[in-house]
Amino acid sequence: MKVITTVKEMKQIASDLKKQGKIIGFVPTMGFLHEGHLSLVNKSVSESDITVMSIFVNPLQFGPGEDFERYPRDMKRDQLLAEEAGVDLLFTPEVTELYPVEPSVTVKAVSRTEVLCGASRPGHFDGVVTVLSILFHLVQPDKSYFGQKDAQQAAVVDGLVKSLHFPVEIIPVHTVREEDGLAKSSRNVYLSDEERQEAPVIYQSLKSGADIYISHGIEPAIEHVEKQISAINGEIDYVDILSYPELKVPTHEDRRFIIAAAVKFKQARLIDNVIFSIKEEI
Amino acid sequence: MKVITTVKEMKQIASDLKKQGKIIGFVPTMGFLHEGHLSLVNKSVSESDITVMSIFVNPLQFGPGEDFERYPRDMKRDQLLAEEAGVDLLFTPEVTELYPVEPSVTVKAVSRTEVLCGASRPGHFDGVVTVLSILFHLVQPDKSYFGQKDAQQAAVVDGLVKSLHFPVEIIPVHTVREEDGLAKSSRNVYLSDEERQEAPVIYQSLKSGADIYISHGIEPAIEHVEKQISAINGEIDYVDILSYPELKVPTHEDRRFIIAAAVKFKQARLIDNVIFSIKEEI
Numbered sequence: 001m002k003v004i005t006t007v008k009e010m011k012q013i014a015s016d017l018k019k020q021g022k023i024i025g026f027v028p029t030m031g032f033l034h035e036g037h038l039s040l041v042n043k044s045v046s047e048s049d050i051t052v053m054s055i056f057v058n059p060l061q062f063g064p065g066e067d068f069e070r071y072p073r074d075m076k077r078d079q080l081l082a083e084e085a086g087v088d089l090l091f092t093p094e095v096t097e098l099y100p101v102e103p104s105v106t107v108k109a110v111s112r113t114e115v116l117c118g119a120s121r122p123g124h125f126d127g128v129v130t131v132l133s134i135l136f137h138l139v140q141p142d143k144s145y146f147g148q149k150d151a152q153q154a155a156v157v158d159g160l161v162k163s164l165h166f167p168v169e170i171i172p173v174h175t176v177r178e179e180d181g182l183a184k185s186s187r188n189v190y191l192s193d194e195e196r197q198e199a200p201v202i203y204q205s206l207k208s209g210a211d212i213y214i215s216h217g218i219e220p221a222i223e224h225v226e227k228q229i230s231a232i233n234g235e236i237d238y239v240d241i242l243s244y245p246e247l248k249v250p251t252h253e254d255r256r257f258i259i260a261a262a263v264k265f266k267q268a269r270l271i272d273n274v275i276f277s278i279k280e281e282i
Numbered sequence: 283m284k285v286i287t288t289v290k291e292m293k294q295i296a297s298d299l300k301k302q303g304k305i306i307g308f309v310p311t312m313g314f315l316h317e318g319h320l321s322l323v324n325k326s327v328s329e330s331d332i333t334v335m336s337i338f339v340n341p342l343q344f345g346p347g348e349d350f351e352r353y354p355r356d357m358k359r360d361q362l363l364a365e366e367a368g369v370d371l372l373f374t375p376e377v378t379e380l381y382p383v384e385p386s387v388t389v390k391a392v393s394r395t396e397v398l399c400g401a402s403r404p405g406h407f408d409g410v411v412t413v414l415s416i417l418f419h420l421v422q423p424d425k426s427y428f429g430q431k432d433a434q435q436a437a438v439v440d441g442l443v444k445s446l447h448f449p450v451e452i453i454p455v456h457t458v459r460e461e462d463g464l465a466k467s468s469r470n471v472y473l474s475d476e477e478r479q480e481a482p483v484i485y486q487s488l489k490s491g492a493d494i495y496i497s498h499g500i501e502p503a504i505e506h507v508e509k510q511i512s513a514i515n516g517e518i519d520y521v522d523i524l525s526y527p528e529l530k531v532p533t534h535e536d537r538r539f540i541i542a543a544a545v546k547f548k549q550a551r552l553i554d555n556v557i558f559s560i561k562e563e564i
Contacts, residue, residue: 007327011449021301042346104393104441105411106529111386128468133415154470159386164412167293246386 003090007097007138009010013089014052014140020048026141026168028132031055032072033081034186039176040145045086047171052139053082054091056098063128065222091139092226098134107164109156112247116152116240116260117271121264128153129160141168149175149183151258151273155245175272177203190267198232202263202272205229208275209259213241218250229263237262237269245276255279283365285372289379289420296334296422304331308423308450309369313337314354316468317329320367321458322427327368329453334421335364336373338380343409372394373421379406380416389415391438394529398434398522399553400541410435411442423450431457431465433540434557437527457554459485472550480514484545484554487511491541492558495523497528500532503541511545519544519551526557537561 004010017024027040037053043052055078056065075092081270082090084221109125110119118125126176136144154172161170176184181203182196191199205228218241225239239261243254250257260273286292299306300492308328309322326333333386338361345402357374359369364372394400400407418426428436436454443452458466463485464478473481487510495503500523521543525536532539542555 007447011447015449018300019303098447102393104438105389105391105445107387108390109387109444111384134447137449140449156386162294162383163385165289165293165380165416167297167419167422172431183495196395 001079001087001091003079005092005094007093007095010091010093010138014138018052018140018249022138023076023143024048024141025051026135026139026144027051027053027087028059028135028144029053029055030071031078032074032186033078035176035184036147036149038081038085040147040173041082041085041087043171043173044143044145048143050088051086052089052091052141053087054093054135054139056091056093056131056135058098058127058131059095059125060099060130063121063123066121066217091135094210098131103130106130107160109159112152112156112159112245115242115247116151116238117262118152118156125153125156126145128156132157132160133164133166136166136168142268143169143171145171145173147160147175148172148275149271151244151260151275152247155247155258158245185268185270187268187270191265192267195233195265195268198234199263199265199270201232202234202261203274205273206259206272207262208243209239210274212259213257213259214276214278216234226260227262229261234263234265234270237264283361283369283372285361285373285374287374287376287379289375292373292375293422296420299332300422303509305425306330306421306423307333308347308417308426309333309335310417310426311335311337312339312353313360314356314358314468315363317458318429318431318469322429322455323364323367325453325455325530326419326425328428330425333368334371334373334423335369336375336417336421337364338373338375338413338417340380340409340413341377342381343414345403345519348403355396358364373417380413385412386414388471389442389443394434394438394441394527397524397529398520399432399544400434401436407435410438414439414442415446415448418448418450423452425453427453427455430454430555431459431467431553433526433542434529437529437540440527441560465552467550469550469552473547474494474549477515477547477550480516481545481547481552483510483514484516484543484552488541488543488554488556491521491523492539492556495539495541496558496560504521507541507543511543516545516547516552519546 025044107130112126180200205225207223209225244258262271307326344401389412395407462482464482489508491503491507544553
């Protein structure tokens with residue numbers, strides 16, 4: 001595995017790979033890797049000639065109350081995990097490499113942002129689409145991999161690529177789950193034993209909520225999820241059902257949806273979602 | 283010359299050319315070609331393996347008062363001129379090809395826009411950087427050519443490419459001039475005989491204004507240009523001196539500048555500029 005730290009070298013190598021006709025798979029991350037990231041790498045390795053991972057904690061996507069400085073970092077461990085998983089090129093630029101001067105042009109997410117987790121993070125997705133635009137330009141991937149765990153991010157990135165016609169295919173990757181259904185997350189370790197036992201209720205209630213939505217509509221579905229989650233030791237941040245990937249209030253014309261929840265436990269806030277389709281008119 | 287009208291074909295051909303290691307030169311235009319455009323093509327042909335020209339009247343960069351529908355178009359003549367000049371691929375997409383759905387992500391020019399011609403065209407450069415981002419993604423040029431006649435646009439595009447690290451080199455091309463110094467423009471035909479005789483004063487006064495700026499500072503320089511232009515039958519829209527390409531009020535640290543003017547004649551508004559440098563401390 002080669003570690004690249006400069007924009008100049010990353011550009012040169014990507015350009016050479018394109019000339020050789022190599023298929024480049026790309027997994028952008030903020031580091032502190034866990035199984036979710038590695039499942040993205042696995043998929044890329046199985047489909048691409050070269051897998052590039054970036055590790056870049058992007059200051060643009062942190063709000064004033066969110067602590068960019070304290071975001072967990074462990075580059076040594078990340079390098080080992082990336083190499084083991086089959087990453088060929090690890091791109092780890094400093095902030096001043098990607099943003100050498102005050103930018104005169106930025107990228108703005110104008111929809112899909114004001115709902116779910118985005119509702120409480122104004123500007124967050126502008127930072128995400130700006131850094132991804134830069135990384136796509138530097139890495140020139142044919143495919144880029146995003147976890148469905150953060151389904152809103154995947155939806156915003158889908159919009160980025162379609163709106164600006166990036167020559168890259170976005171590949172959504174299923175959420176990795178524990179045997180009892182709980183979505184894997186580095187935050188799960190902060191759950192108490194009791195919380196950990198109850199947490200699979202989130203996913204179970206979302207799955208049954210999806211079924212109820214199809215048969216009975218939005219209100220009974222959301223009520224069901226809220227009731228299930230209220231019975232455990234977590235505080236509901238939101239439960240919502242939206243069209244996917246547009247993330248709008250569903251209409252009769254929509255056929256694909258997301259049901260999503262965020263739940264605050266004592267030391268951890270967990271998110272999960274189910275994306276589902278209606279095949280025929282109800 | 284091959285004419286391409288779909289996004290799909292343009293993407294495919296660009297991707298194939300990159301794999302062949304071809305150097306792609308790109309001249310984006312809104313059509314109604316004149317000598318200025320053709321000088322960009324000449325430069326591209328001399329430096330690139332393949333020259334791509336786009337003709338696309340971009341609705342996003344027209345303001346409410348500006349008439350997108352009435353922008354002059356002459357595709358037949360443009361095709362002949364492009365082919366004669368040596369264009370290999372002419373990309374002429376419909377509006378619905380580039381903007382098939384309401385975009386969920388756009389590109390925003392956050393500086394270099396509120397001065398010169400941009401001052402009276404809010405949102406114009408957001409439209410320019412958005413469509414150029416799309417075109418760069420579809421055409422994948424190694425180099426893209428922009429006339430210095432529209433020096434503000436060249437500055438904004440320079441900022442676009444640097445801020446978002448597009449893998450494309452922006453090549454500014456000198457303004458093509460008549461023998462008496464008047465910048466060539468399709469609008470020159472709207473000048474009366476008397477106006478046409480006087481119009482070279484704009485360029486002359488900007489050149490001497492640049493010298494006066496270096497020796498005496500900003501106020502005497504602008505006064506000089508205003509005085510010269512006021513003596514002819516044109517109404518001054520603006521005269522300004524700014525750092526280049528940042529387009530800020532010059533400070534002692536700046537070394538490169540633009541002096542620019544816009545002048546309204548009866549039937550035509552002309553713009554011109556001179557870009558100049560201070561080599562040593564005054």
